[in-house]
Amino acid sequence: MSFEFLKPVSDAVQAHAMLQPQHAIGNVIQIHTEHTGLPQLDGVQMVLIGVLENRRDENALLQLKSVDSVRKQFYELYPGNWSLSMVDLGDVHPGETVQDTYYVLKQITAQLLIKKIIPVYLGGSQDLMYPIYRAFDDIQYMINVVNVDCRFDLGDIEAAISSRSYIGRMVADQPYNLFNYSNLGFQTYFNSQDEIELLERMFFDATRLGVLDDDMRQAEPVMRDADLVGVDMAVVKAGDTAFAKANPNGLTGKQICSLSRYAGISDRTKVFGIFEIPIDATLTGAQLIAEMIWYFIEGYNYRAGEHPVDINEGFLKYRVPIEEEVLTFYKSNKTGRWWIELPFISNVNNKLKQHTLLPCTRKDYELACDQNVPERWLKARRKNEV
Structure with missing residues (x-):
């Protein structure tokens, strides 16, 4: 050892x-x-x-x-x-x-x-x-x-x-x-x-x-x-x-x-x-x-046990249409923290092979509501497509 x-x-x-x-x-x-x-x-x-x-x-x-x-x-x-x-x-x-x-x-x-x-x-x-x-x-x-x-x-x-x-x-x-x-x-x-x-x-x-x-x-x-x-x-x-x-x-x-x-x-x-x-x-x-x-x-x-995230219980779901995308956000009822979904892309070599939940802030959700795609979401998607 x-x-x-x-x-x-x-x-x-x-x-x-x-x-x-x-x-x-x-x-x-x-x-x-x-x-x-x-x-x-x-x-x-x-x-x-x-x-x-x-x-x-x-x-x-x-x-x-x-x-x-x-x-x-x-x-x-x-x-x-x-x-x-x-x-x-x-x-x-x-x-x-x-x-x-x-x-x-x-x-x-x-x-x-x-x-x-x-x-x-x-x-x-x-x-x-x-x-x-x-x-x-x-x-x-x-x-x-x-x-x-x-x-x-x-x-x-x-x-x-x-x-x-x-x-x-x-x-x-x-x-x-x-x-x-x-x-x-x-x-x-x-x-x-x-x-x-x-x-x-x-x-x-x-x-x-x-x-x-x-x-x-x-x-x-x-x-x-x-x-x-x-x-x-x-x-x-x-x-x-x-x-x-x-x-x-x-x-x-x-x-x-x-x-x-x-x-x-x-x-x-x-x-x-x-x-x-x-x-x-x-x-x-x-x-x-x-x-x-x-x-x-x-x-x-004070860890809340929210990784991996189970969105099936204790989360509010928000769907925001932007151009040709529909961004899906989740908010935890327990901690008030936010995540944005990075969806599975079937026609590329997706590195994670799953729906990915990317941590974000309420500000990212508000930006999406104003028709601005959050920068971290864009980077994560582009990297996932490489």
Whole structure:
């Protein structure tokens, strides 16, 4: 089993957990320590794992030694009204080569997916998303990936994989299991026009920072359709992390916590990762990452069990004629969330081989009523016809 490669949480961090008040997370969570060994995972819903690999980060000069600053801040928080069993499994240390680390991370993720346990990863460079994605190969066909990042990270697929090029490898490498890639929070001046045009040609989704500033609710349907969610901490503006290499513009601390909650509340999300944690992470930044984990768990606690969607019970159906199409929307009586149907197309090689329900917003329904076809529906259909 690959869990044997997990190194225990340090004695100093364990002592910090024990010093917390009785009801703080540090005294509630089970911790992998050298003394107690790996906790049993029976009945566990979520695990926390550090991955200390950053050799493929083009800007990293030193190895990431630990994510203990985040752990300490997380242990100091108080849980919400949760009925969640969570374990801190410790850290994956860098292997002799980066490929060794990738192999271990892929195996660990695959085992957790089989056990239906959600891993929350604290990294390291964001190219770690690639082996996590590959863990789905033998478990689930066609997955959706969401990257919360100021950059697309498509990169040059001919070059070696790096923290700026792993998405391109997801697209190009066999087996082809990437159905949709969505970016949340990109800033145009960090992305080449070639990448922007390539994203459009592949009918992938990208939501600019300014759009999220206007209405964060636009991100909820994107997260609702995600199997794997990764966050690059460079997407958060410098003023809210105090990281030395952060960007002047970006998401606020409040916004990134909202996105973390959306990821947690998504019935589909199976893996959540927070990457590009700097080796000299500030107390402010560590506190924010701890709060992101807290909000992800909070969202998970309020999952509604609406994936896969059963439209035969508890849904209102709306049919909207547009030109030669009739768009069918569904609204959940339970949560008020909306979906739009992407119908089976019999004369093409339909990738999903079924009627597909695409998460959307009430605004998409209102646009359809005004005779405007929602953009995400158009992209999903075109991609499905390729």
